[in-house]
Structures are given as C-alpha cells and as structure tokens.
Amino acid sequence: MAAYPPDRLRGKAACLVQIEEAVKDGIASEDLLQAVQAYATDSAGFTRSKVCFSDNWFQSRRWQTYVEKQAEDREKAAALEADHHARLACWISDRSPMCKHITAKQIDGLLASKLVTQAQIQAAGLRS
16 A cells, blocks of 8 residues: 555555455465556556546456556566577587576576586586
C-alpha cells in the first residue's frame, strides 16, 4: 500500500482484504508490490482524477494486468538466458575462439545447468 499514489489511497481495510485474497489465490506478494509500483509509475503524469482509488484498483483486479506482464517478462528473460547458455555451450563444445569471452560466472551457470562438463570446459582452455 505504501507504493500506491498517496493521494489516491482509500479503504485500507478493503484493500488489505483484496490483497490477502490475491495472495491466497497464489499471487506472490512481491508481484503485487511490483504491480502497485508499476501502476504508480504509469499514472505519475495523469491528472489525479484519472488515477484509480486504491480500493477500486484492488477490487477490480486491475493489478492482474501488471502481474501477467511481469510473468511474461520473466518468461522472455528465461528464454533469452537459456538461448544464451545454449550458444555458450556450443562455443565450448566447438572450442571456438569466442570462448575467451566467457566469464567464470557464465561457466558456473553452464556447469550448474549441465549443458557442458568440466572436461569440455578444460578442453576449451577455460577454468571454472
């Protein structure tokens, strides 16, 4: 609630009930907080009368759009990371000259995900 635009806070008890319901439905409290922060940022330039009161915002589940966008963004980031790791693993298995650009943290991630073995790392001239 602290992240919500202060002049549009209303019905704290009703908001807390709605937040509790959302958490019971499986929404992480951190996701709700990020949704509120995103709404506060999005509505910062609005005329105050255009910013939804907090009790209405939670009651009408307007936060849900923000939570869904966060989930989509996380999925996209995970897919990009997986693709990046696959490319790094390909460099290592091919013993590409590009291996010299792979960091120790990336090597640890590749080993943890079991995309490469310690032997492949060493064969490519890298250290973990």
